[in-house]
Amino acid sequence: MSNQLLELESFLQKDQIKTDEESLKYWGKDWTTYFDIKASAIVFPRSTEDVVALVKWARKNKIALVPSGGRTGLSGSAAATQGEVVVSFDQMNKIKDFSPIDQSVIIEPGVVTEALQEFAHKNQLFYPVDFAATGSSQMGGNIATNAGGIKVVRYGLTRDWVAGLKVVTGTGEVLELNNGLVKNATGYDLRHLFIGSEGTLGFITEATIKLAPVPPPMKVLVMAVSGLDAVMKIFAEFKTKTSLVAFEMFSDKALAKVLENTGLPAPLETQSPFYVLSEVETRNEQDEEHVLGVFEKCLEEGWVVDGVLSQSDVQATTFWRYREDISESLAKYSPYKNDIAVTISKVPPFMADLDKVLSTAYPTWEVVWFGHIGDGNLHINILRPEGMSKEEFVKECRKVDVMVFDTVKKYKGSISAEHGVGLTKKSFLTYTRSEAEIGLMKQIKAAFDPDNIMNPGKVI
């Protein structure tokens, strides 16, 4: 170990420092696989004080720090590629306080999302931000990337559940932001600046998270839909008239791949270009009748061609598989993926426009669409054509990126709906944010992290 790294032992225990190759590889990255990982050490703080000491040490020695949570990120934000020291929050994973009256918890950043969900459940409450990686993702990472997921229509993003943050900035200063208050009109809300900042302004060492009441029972509807415009009309109808929790869309191609891969029976006899999975709260029988009324209106209007309502929780879970198994069912095609968003109403023209651009450039390629229509968040997947090598496909996909982001820009959309910017989308940031905004972000970064040691080279 270098002298600088040895100095870590003056304020950390030996078991809080790892420098073996295996650890450097394991903790040095997130779920992205295409970066060369080069970490100098992995450190495991156990307190805010440890993090302060680490930042002061890094500042003195001009060493860059990379924050590391559950390492489930998809943007390379937690990847160490320049010899950084990785700060893992694995050992700061306590739920420190719970207030049933405030309906909130004070947690350390390393608390795994699922552990928080289970804690809430045990206390007759609910943590509603839910996505595929809840079993490993950590709350600190969720906050730093403003994680979204499948219930955003009803419950919003991680941002909406953060009532307070304790952070250590790049100067080693500890800030206690908002202290869990509901109302606090005292100047700029720096808490919101940290949410989604991907560790570039400072590291989160504690968070006050709000919890929701336990949700009422749910019903899941799968509907075959005549076209994208009808999808929009069904959405507006369900959003205004029911207590809508999720509204997911997938194309016939996506469904075909799921049926092929899983052996599940088709949900409906009718074939349609698009399908919608809608989850709604039904507190009682009257609610249920009301939901059926909304569904029947959509049928009468001709928006829905065919549909089915879950008759049990088991059936609801099966219905969800038509949507949730898409990614896995496409995996063998090693598809090009992108996670983009436009405002909800622009989904149909955006998809039509991008489909046209892609079919002109690549007439034989198979494009598979699915997404959280309720948030305008689309997942585009392009399957690698048979016979094309992975290398050639990846090369071609760099051109596809530009086509996708050009179209996103045309519709004033987002090049990263929920996966963040990190390293993967840094060079495309101008497609969503203006030069003036990026200039201001850089000035803000310099105020919080004047030595550029907090996750440098990420986002901006």
Added chain:
Amino acid sequence: MSNQLLELESFLQKDQIKTDEESLKYWGKDWTTYFDIKASAIVFPRSTEDVVALVKWARKNKIALVPSGGRTGLSGSAAATQGEVVVSFDQMNKIKDFSPIDQSVIIEPGVVTEALQEFAHKNQLFYPVDFAATGSSQMGGNIATNAGGIKVVRYGLTRDWVAGLKVVTGTGEVLELNNGLVKNATGYDLRHLFIGSEGTLGFITEATIKLAPVPPPMKVLVMAVSGLDAVMKIFAEFKTKTSLVAFEMFSDKALAKVLENTGLPAPLETQSPFYVLSEVETRNEQDEEHVLGVFEKCLEEGWVVDGVLSQSDVQATTFWRYREDISESLAKYSPYKNDIAVTISKVPPFMADLDKVLSTAYPTWEVVWFGHIGDGNLHINILRPEGMSKEEFVKECRKVDVMVFDTVKKYKGSISAEHGVGLTKKSFLTYTRSEAEIGLMKQIKAAFDPDNIMNPGKVI
């Protein structure tokens, strides 16, 4: 007019500039009355381009600008006290676009809150941020102060309804922040920095505002409660088990003043130190029965001593008067007022602590409490003792300020729950925000407004 002011006519119409004494006084201030108003001119931009031209003119001439909305603020944020030019958004009051699918509107900042509420209503939607000044307050001001109000428990603050902002910074740059997107994980969310910044970073010239579905029918309960701890327990019960919209508390003294002033009959026969007004959504009869069940549990537990449920909308409106008429009923005592917040669970010890401090210093003074308990937002009112002159009382109240804010600080609360900082609370900001935070706020201010021309001297 000075040459500098004459220059305004090169890019504004004559009827967009006012310099007569009456106008200077009228547009030069908000609802606060104790500042000496000294405005140089009032200007009325009609477009983002007008605002850009104004900022560039101000920058060149080193003239300070004060933004002005409905002038209903209570912190002096829109008061011109140093010869500033006031930028009134009265002529930028159009609803420019409405999307029923996105359930959002694009509005100019001068749209009056009530006009937006009415527009939403006409389109079978709902704008839920609601407070006393909705008839005159403008949306730009609501956003700049992150207005709250009486339905925060259910619908959150103005912040939660802003999907996008167009702003002009202190350099004359136009930023389009978030473009109405639901999901957008592309770096620092500058939109949230502007919300609550009281015009010190730049001026809002357009906003995308989300609308909610029309709420179901409501029931209002008035309950006599045995003590503050019981208030907390009732809150937790209603918050987790019903669809709670408002949860307001007032003391027996507050109720007595309302009855005395309005001639309303007492809501309940039982006398209690505290009363709670709770508003809940009831979609159907089953919901209503469920709410009654929750109420009965609170009775059985002994938390509620007596209570009454509204049997009609007319009765619900009458019940609200017990809470809404408090301010007016206290007005003749020209009371000391403060708008403060702590986390909900800290309300009882905070109130007990402050009551003790005040009764020790002023044993004969009458302290009247009420507030939005569901957000930890308390309104403390101290009545001017009979025989004490206004001047003497105001002087004494400066000492009360320090006692109040010392106690707020002890409980990590907010010195301004929803009225902002402006001029009135600027010198107390350190009671809620740390020196480090204030230092960072100043650096952020300098990045957006390097010449310090955007509402200078306010907040920080």
